[in-house]
Amino acid sequence: MDDDEFDELVSSLTPYEEAGGVKTYRNTVSIACPACDDPFDDLVVCRDEYNSLELSKILDLCVTTHDDDVLLFTHQQ
Template identity: 75%
Template sequence: MDDAAYDDLISSVTPHESSGGVTTYRNTVSIACPACEKPFDDLVVCEEEYNSLELSMLLDLCVTTHDDDVLLFTHKK
C-alpha cells in the first residue's frame, strides 16, 4: 500500500486501542477493504517485527503491508 492510500485510510477510520506494537481502528463509515473490496470491521496495524494476537471470535482476515507494518482487515463472520 502506498503512502497516500495509507494516509487516506488512517484518516478515515476511528482509533480504538494501542498496545504492545499493535494499534486497532474501527471502520465506522464502511470503507471498502483494499483486498476484497467489501467493508471491513476493524483495521489492525502490527508495528513490531513480531506480534501475537488473541482472537475472541471467528474472523475472516485480509492482509497487506505498508512500509514494515502488517495491516490486517477483519471481517466478522
C-alpha cells in the same frame, strides 16, 4: 499500499486500541477493504517484527503491508 493510500485510509477510521506494537482502528463508515472490496470491521496495524493476537471472535482476514507494518483487515462472520 503507498503512503498516500495509508494516510487517507487511517484518517477515515476511528482509533480504537493501542497496545505494544499493535494499533487497532474501527471502520465506522463502511470503507471497502482494499483486498476484497467488501466493507471491513477493523484495521489492525502490527508494527513490531513479532506480534501475538488473541482473537475472541471468528474472523476472516485480509492482509497487506505498508512500509514494514503488517495491516490486517478483519471481517466478522
